[in-house]
Each structure stands twice: as C-alpha cells, then as structure tokens.
Amino acid sequence: MEKNRALESLSALAHEIRLDVFRLLIQAGLQGMTAGQIAAALGIRANTLSNNLNILAGAGLVRSTREGRSIRYFPEMEAMRGLLAFLMQDCCGGRAELCQPVLDQIACNC
C-alpha cells in the first residue's frame, strides 16, 4: 500500500461514526448490512451515514451492491490487510525484539 492510500484509510477510520460503521461491518462479516440497518443500529441520520459510507468506500474500506431499494455494504478485508501490513512493514529496523511482541499480540478469536 502506498502512503497516500494509508493516510486515506487512517483518516477514514479516525472518526467515531466511521470507526463504528466499519467495526459493525466487520462483525456482520460476509452477509454485510444495508445502509438502513447500519443507520438504525447506530442511531444516526441517513444522509450523515451516507456521507460517511462514501468516505469509507473512497478509502476502499467498504464496498456495496444494490439490493432492491436498499444498498448493502460489506467490509473490504483486502484494504484492512494492506493497511496493517503498511503500518508494520518497517517495524523493527533489524531488531526483532522491538517488533515481535506487537505481532504476537494480534490474534483472532475465531
């Protein structure tokens, strides 16, 4: 991932509503959620959500498909993968003792 893309992703996530939306979609997983479901779950207005979904989509963190009258949103795990890899890519400068504990902590409760 290039730096500008990483900055765009970080900016997208550095916002309470968008972080909530993204994590909600992460939890929803492969089935995704419609914009209306997201708005209801978080208690926010439709247009506010739409603006924020658009910013997340612009950063490549979510994708969407129309489904009848609704639009269904999904998390884009590729983007998340790229962002984390970017943040860690020069993480130790040859000194594994600095970096390895960080990687050890990252785990998935699957």
Place this chain on the structure above:
Amino acid sequence: MEKNRALESLSALAHEIRLDVFRLLIQAGLQGMTAGQIAAALGIRANTLSNNLNILAGAGLVRSTREGRSIRYFPEMEAMRGLLAFLMQDCCGGRAELCQPVLDQIACNC
C-alpha cells in the same frame, strides 16, 4: 484499548507528517531520534514538528527523554500493539475465512 484511545491514535497517524515521524521512529528502533534529527530528516520546521510530536505523545504513540540540550523520541510499541489488536478484535464474527487472510499477511521482515 478503548474506542476513544483508538480514535486518538488513528487521528494522530492520519496526518502525513505524523505518519512519517512515527514510521521514522519505528525504523530507528530502540535508539530513537532527537527532535532535531527528525526535523532534519523530514525537512520540517522545529515548531511544526514539536506540535506534531506532542500530538503523537498525547496519543501514547511516542515517548521522550531529555538528553542534554536535545530531547530524544522513541516509538511506543505498546500503543501500536493495542491499536492493531483493537482494529482486529471483532474481525471475523465467527467466520474465520474472512479474518485469517488478513492476519496471514501481517509479517515482520526481521
């Protein structure tokens, strides 16, 4: 890591200078860098850097110690660890196939 702390960290990193500074410190590793060295390396003014270092420190992403006339900065890997763990903590919603590829990508070139 709580949500507000994650937001503070993401906001801190969602800025070109601060992302550059943080990654430079990550590369520098345990020896850290003085504010002057960072400013010279990135070609930015002392006060601009100072403001941004203060924001990174407020987010807990760097720490500093005085060293004679200079102040030496170090990356705070604990904070990085906490942030990554937070971003990934609900990453699969019981569906490992969504989450595992992300974790597989994260590697350290030590």
Place this chain on the structure above:
DNA sequence: TCCATATTTCATGTATAATAGAATTGATTA
C-alpha cells in the same frame, strides 16, 4: 402512472485543525 421507500447529493453554517512567526524555556559553553 402515481406514490412510497431507501439512499444519495447538494448547499451551508459552524467547528476544528493546520502552518508559521514570534516569544519563551531549559541546558551548555565561554
């Protein structure tokens, strides 16, 4: 076709964050 629903787009006032000049603090050296 006409209406209702779901969502997005547009326009705007407001709040927040940005840089940079100038002044200040703290430490070293003469």
Place this chain on the structure above:
DNA sequence: TAATCAATTCTATTATACATGAAATATGGA
C-alpha cells in the same frame, strides 16, 4: 553572567471537515 543552541509554547490566520436541512435519484408496489 552572557551568549548560544535545542525545543517548546503562544497567537493568529487560513484551510478543512463536520452534521444537517432540503432536494434529487432510483427502485418497487398500487
């Protein structure tokens, strides 16, 4: 003590991001 160097803090101006009301678009059903 005076001068110098390193870094921070203060202040003001400018730019950006924010939520929201209102209008527009797209789909489905009567």
